[in-house]
Amino acid sequence: MTSFIPYASFRFFVLIGVLLLPVILIGLRGRRWQAYNNFLACLMLVLIFGSKPLQLVSLLVFLVWQLTLIRGYLAIRQKHNSAPIFYLMIALSVLPLFLVKLSMDVSALSFLGFLGISYVSFRSIEMLMNIRDGAIKTVTLWRVFRFIAFFPTISSGPIDRYKRFEKDEEHVPSGAEYRTLLYQGLNKIFIGFLYKYIIGYLVYKYWLGSPLLASNSVQSIWLYMYGYSMYLFFDFAGYSQFAIGVSYLLGIKSPENFNLPFLSRNMKDFWNRWHMSLSFWFRDFIYMRFVYTAVKKKWLKDRYLIGDIGITINFLVMGFWHGFLLQYIIYGIYHAIAFITCDRWERFNKKHHLIPKDNKWVNALAILVTFHVICFSFLIFSGRLNFLW
Amino acid sequence: MKTFRFGPMILAVLIVLSIVLMPLSIERALIPSGTVKKAASSLDPHIFQGMLLQQKMLEDKSYLPIYGSSELLRLNRYHPTNYFKVHPEGFTPFLIGRGGMYSLVHTLNLATTGKALNKKKIVIILSPEWFTKQGLQKVHFDPNFSKEQTYYLMFHHTVNPKLREKIARRLLQFSFIRSDHNLATLLRNAAYPGSVSKPTLALATAQGYLTYKVLTLHDYLSAYRIKPGYKKSQRQKPDPALADKSWAQLKADAKKSTASATDTNRFHILTSLYNQHLRGKIASFKGYRHTESYNQSPEYGDLQLLLDLLKAKHVKALFVSVPFNGKWYDYAGVSKARRDVAYRNIAHEVKSNGFQLADFSRFDSKPYFIQDTMHISPMGWVYIDQAIEQFYKKN
Numbered sequence: 001m002t003s004f005i006p007y008a009s010f011r012f013f014v015l016i017g018v019l020l021l022p023v024i025l026i027g028l029r030g031r032r033w034q035a036y037n038n039f040l041a042c043l044m045l046v047l048i049f050g051s052k053p054l055q056l057v058s059l060l061v062f063l064v065w066q067l068t069l070i071r072g073y074l075a076i077r078q079k080h081n082s083a084p085i086f087y088l089m090i091a092l093s094v095l096p097l098f099l100v101k102l103s104m105d106v107s108a109l110s111f112l113g114f115l116g117i118s119y120v121s122f123r124s125i126e127m128l129m130n131i132r133d134g135a136i137k138t139v140t141l142w143r144v145f146r147f148i149a150f151f152p153t154i155s156s157g158p159i160d161r162y163k164r165f166e167k168d169e170e171h172v173p174s175g176a177e178y179r180t181l182l183y184q185g186l187n188k189i190f191i192g193f194l195y196k197y198i199i200g201y202l203v204y205k206y207w208l209g210s211p212l213l214a215s216n217s218v219q220s221i222w223l224y225m226y227g228y229s230m231y232l233f234f235d236f237a238g239y240s241q242f243a244i245g246v247s248y249l250l251g252i253k254s255p256e257n258f259n260l261p262f263l264s265r266n267m268k269d270f271w272n273r274w275h276m277s278l279s280f281w282f283r284d285f286i287y288m289r290f291v292y293t294a295v296k297k298k299w300l301k302d303r304y305l306i307g308d309i310g311i312t313i314n315f316l317v318m319g320f321w322h323g324f325l326l327q328y329i330i331y332g333i334y335h336a337i338a339f340i341t342c343d344r345w346e347r348f349n350k351k352h353h354l355i356p357k358d359n360k361w362v363n364a365l366a367i368l369v370t371f372h373v374i375c376f377s378f379l380i381f382s383g384r385l386n387f388l389w
Numbered sequence: 390m391k392t393f394r395f396g397p398m399i400l401a402v403l404i405v406l407s408i409v410l411m412p413l414s415i416e417r418a419l420i421p422s423g424t425v426k427k428a429a430s431s432l433d434p435h436i437f438q439g440m441l442l443q444q445k446m447l448e449d450k451s452y453l454p455i456y457g458s459s460e461l462l463r464l465n466r467y468h469p470t471n472y473f474k475v476h477p478e479g480f481t482p483f484l485i486g487r488g489g490m491y492s493l494v495h496t497l498n499l500a501t502t503g504k505a506l507n508k509k510k511i512v513i514i515l516s517p518e519w520f521t522k523q524g525l526q527k528v529h530f531d532p533n534f535s536k537e538q539t540y541y542l543m544f545h546h547t548v549n550p551k552l553r554e555k556i557a558r559r560l561l562q563f564s565f566i567r568s569d570h571n572l573a574t575l576l577r578n579a580a581y582p583g584s585v586s587k588p589t590l591a592l593a594t595a596q597g598y599l600t601y602k603v604l605t606l607h608d609y610l611s612a613y614r615i616k617p618g619y620k621k622s623q624r625q626k627p628d629p630a631l632a633d634k635s636w637a638q639l640k641a642d643a644k645k646s647t648a649s650a651t652d653t654n655r656f657h658i659l660t661s662l663y664n665q666h667l668r669g670k671i672a673s674f675k676g677y678r679h680t681e682s683y684n685q686s687p688e689y690g691d692l693q694l695l696l697d698l699l700k701a702k703h704v705k706a707l708f709v710s711v712p713f714n715g716k717w718y719d720y721a722g723v724s725k726a727r728r729d730v731a732y733r734n735i736a737h738e739v740k741s742n743g744f745q746l747a748d749f750s751r752f753d754s755k756p757y758f759i760q761d762t763m764h765i766s767p768m769g770w771v772y773i774d775q776a777i778e779q780f781y782k783k784n
Contacts, residue, residue, distance in 0.1 A: 183393040187398070190401060
């Protein structure tokens with residue numbers, strides 16, 4: 001069977017073009033045909049994973065597992081709110097992802113997993129968290145399924161939130177609203193083509209692929225660093241545009257993932273612009289949760305220290321999430337250090353008024369420095385420096 | 390009311406479609422002049438797996454294409470490319486071949502040359518070691534198989550239907566080709582007309598045609614990136630001193646230089662090669678091919694496809710029958726009697742189909758025609774140069 005990896009081939013675009021035609025025609029008339037959307041959700045899973053039956057089986061087992069956890073936890077939560085059960089549920093929800101990430105080091109596990117398992121896990125964990133908070137009180141299985149296995153974003157995000165998704169699903173756009181969605185969606189898809197298949201491709205082929213960059217000299221690694229950072233951005237931002245664009249055509253406004261990240265003025269700014277749906281997820285469900293609990297339980301007096309520990313945990317988990325490989329862990333630690341340093345410097349500067357803010361030269365310098373700090377982190381991430389350790 | 394600008398998106402689609410669907414003739418015409426000249430002795434595999442440059446070359450009367458395999462990469466000063474540069478006879482050899490390019494690879498390639506092949510003079514070098522019981526195997530065919538050429542064969546009816554059917558059937562015997570869904574569907578339809586349902590065929594045709602057009606676009610672009618397919622050490626410069634020498638003199642000189650490079654071992658294999666790869670473990674090669682025989686081989690069938698194609702196009706082809714290294718094959722456990730079967734069969738097949746054969750099998754048991762276990766030596770090339778010159782002048 002032919003494989004249809006999302007957005008990886010022209011064939012895929014032709015396929016979704018044909019399959020979305022009924023959705024678009026009905027959408028333009030201000031309607032939604034839920035049965036077809038359900039059918040499409042199932043069909044796309046089969047088409048995306050069908051060429052690798054093992055993946056399809058893994059996915060189905062995984063979905064049943066997560067839906068059972070969500071449904072089961074909701075039932076328990078309505079009776080009583082117990083922390084150990086909540087933590088157990090989170091652990092069980094993370095377990096498949098953990099095993100798959102472990103398979104990078106333990107090849108015996110490599111039969112596990114499927115494309116996009118981490119993004120699907122994020123959605124499920126988010127639901128469990130919101131059930132605990134009481135933000136989600138009822139669910140329907142079909143909707144949870146459509147949310148968790150939402151095919152436009154199944155392979156690499158963006159990571160949507162259940163409440164937001166639910167809101168879009170419950171509001172059927174009028175004809176005029178859908179026309180706007182259609183236009184925005186198509187526009188995004190075309191920007192995706194420009195980013196991923198023109199700029200990203202050219203950078204990959206002629207910059208990263210240049211024989212001049214093959215040696216391990218400082219200059220060639222330096223040039224590789226810029227090239228890789230550009231490639232990473234254009235490839236992933238292009239992909240995100242496809243995913244968001246196709247979501248729009250289905251009437252779901254999946255969140256944005258990038259907002260001119262290379263123009264960030266500091267590290268905090270950067271994480272508000274780069275892979276936003278991921279960094280916001282981490283901010284809300286790791287950093288904030290930790291800080292909130294630590295303050296509430298009075299683990300430490302120094303609030304700044306609590307914040308720094310929160311940041312460290314946040315980025316360490318992010319590093320491990322990328323994979324249990326040294327380069328990703330170092331990447332995580334590096335970002336934690338960069339973030340904390342940046343934060344400290346800002347506080348120090350505020351107190352002593354060393355450098356004025358809102359001066360265009362200072363801004364330009366800040367952008368330049370931040371840009372290099374970011375690019376260096378991607379160099380670590382790329383594995384190009386692996387020969388060092 | 391917001392204005393929607395769909396214009397740029399439509400334009401983008403049109404631009405991409407017009408580039409991808411550009412007709413073959415325009416792609417061919419866009420290849421800059423001078424590219425064919427550059428490609429003639431480059432031995433870049435992209436040329437063999439493409440079509441555009443070869444079609445352009447065949448339209449140009451000044452080229453004599455030589456089809457073969459790995460021996461073409463031994464570009465010493467007696468190699469046709471070098472010899473006919475210093476001793477021009479009105480043609481420039483255009484080399485098409487690398488390791489593993491058996492008759493079927495050449496058949497597929499020549500089937501995609503359109504009308505340009507008609508009545509053309511060409512040279513084809515056959516290697517007897519192809520004609521084993523197994524014939525062409527995936528390990529050799531896969532890297533030399535061209536999807537683009539196969540699609541061309543499916544979409545352009547420049548080969549008569551009976552032959553097209555035979556070629557398609559032969560290709561379908563290879564599982565790596567069968568696993569390409571669209572291509573296999575088209576091949577099945579060509580091999581067994583009517584065996585594929587109309588909707589399946591229509592879908593495969595549509596998808597296949599797009600793939601095919603992307604491949605021809607790649608083919609066009611590869612004309613700008615011609616790189617040598619040989620190693621630097623394999624190529625010598627043309628030697629102007631050869632220009633005025635008689636054939637007898639050339640043969641004597643080349644023999645001397647082959648002898649000095651191969652006389653350190655009883656098999657007359659290049660000293661450097663022998664010392665590096667064979668000397669230490671020579672015992673392990675004793676009889677290592679003793680089961681090999683050449684009386685039956687799918688390769689004879691593949692050669693027949695090639696001959697049928699050339700006949701249909703009225704091509705004037707010179708076939709070159711190259712000997713084994715007799716001494717080495719004796720040691721490897723293949724007797725002279727068995728080797729003679731290959732020579733006889735090849736000669737019979739080529740001649741009975743009405744083609745010329747330059748038969749050098751008489752050098753089987755004599756040294757110096759072959760410089761290792763299978764590749765043509767400087768002396769071997771002189772004999773072949775002479776045969777090519779006679780063939781070119783006479784026809």
